[in-house]
Amino acid sequence: MPYGDPVELQRRFAQKLMDDFSERDPEAARLLNEVSTPTLVMSKKILKERYAEVRRAFEGFNVYYAVKANDDEGVVETFASEGSGFEVASSSELEKVLRAGAGPERIISSNPVKPPEFVERCLEAGVDRFAVDSFAEVDKIARFRRRARVYVRLAVPNVGSDWPLSRKFGVGVDEAVEVLDYANRRGLVPYGITFHVGSQCNNLQNWFVAVKRAKEVWERAYRRGIKLQMLNAGGGIPARYTRESLSPTEIAAYLRGLLNKYFGIKTLELQIEPGRGLVAEAGVMVLSVIGRAERFGEKWIYVDAGVFHGLAEALGGIRYSFYSPKGHSSEYELFTIGGISCDSMDVVAEKVALPKDLEVGDRIFVLTAGAYTTVYASRFNGFEPPRVLLV
Ligand SMILES: Cc1ncc(COP(=O)(O)O)c(C=O)c1O
Structure with a gap:
């Protein structure tokens, strides 16, 4: 041939x-x-190996498995027993993670638009970290009168990602600052920034633009007296489907370089929430x-x-x-x-x-x-x- x-x-x-x-x-x-x-x-052995590989590559980051990628109870239990954190978007995902033995301190919710009953159930269970990207979402969470921590979802390029996630969620830099400021005024804790470069992302440039934008939001919030603590670099780690893909090590090395350049990463809480890259x-x-x-x-x-x-x-x-x-x-x-x-x-x-x-x-x-x-x-x-x- x-x-x-x-x-x-x-x-x-x-x-x-x-x-x-x-x-x-x-x-x-x-x-x-x-x-x-x-x-x-599904191979438990490969799940564990891949989790270990991502952990090693992203040393210094907290890893929250995005349960939506595969919510099988055994898969969730496997990651729970490896010590992973979890990103959940519904009460059903939350219950699975809690049943698997992960406590609320290991759970976050990054879907920027959540059903009110789900927010209530999270707060009841002690999960208090939520992504937001609108004033309405801040109002929804503030209604419960808890000092929940919120992180703003920034719109970033999803160029070349095979499964883009940029249309439905995310705000620009100006609005991100306003949303954080509003959350502060509504009695919530402005906690950090998140973005998603698109699922199955093989384009490092997306992370570059995302980190630069995040830095801008961070500084502008600071000038308004808002001290953020956390940067969540989302998902996007690709898998091999019909060709080779970027490895977690390559992405992490690139990201770390950016964070060193644009942020003082020692004082920063870093998170990722991979789905596909852990289970595919x-x-x-x-x-x-x-x-x-x-x-x-x-x-x-x-x-x-x-x-x-x-x-x-x-x-x-x-x-x-x-x-x-x-x-x-x-x-x-x-x-x-x-x-x-x-x-x-x-x-x-x-x-x-x-x-x-x-x-x-x-x-x-x-x-x-x-x-x-x-x-x-x-x-x-x-x-x-x-x-x-x-x-
Ligand atoms: C908020 C959020 N976090 C994480 C993920 C996981 O992304 P990926 O499977 O690309 O790692 C998704 C995917 O849709 C998402 O919407």
């Missing part, structure tokens, strides 16, 4: 991801050929082929999950690698992969290199599937979401 051939490139990268997974957790890899489908197999590569979703067809010259296979059943990110910016355990000796060609539902939007991927001789009943592994998959799954068309098996 000539170098650069799309079939060969895909096949090689999928093989590499599969080999890595099998080497790191042979027992989890063995199960991929045995479990019923659809199942998301620890999961493989095992599917079965349920159909095959050729339409207008395009070869299709159909699988027993889909964009409504765990692979929603395929509708946006995420492209998965697919691996066929029967593939070693087969010739490959390009397929479109359709999901299980009747909806014609339910197309998981196009131009995917898979063995020519795939048949109904064969297995397909979706690699790097531990983040934002089962948490998004619905019961559309009466099909159950993939189950999660943590081993």
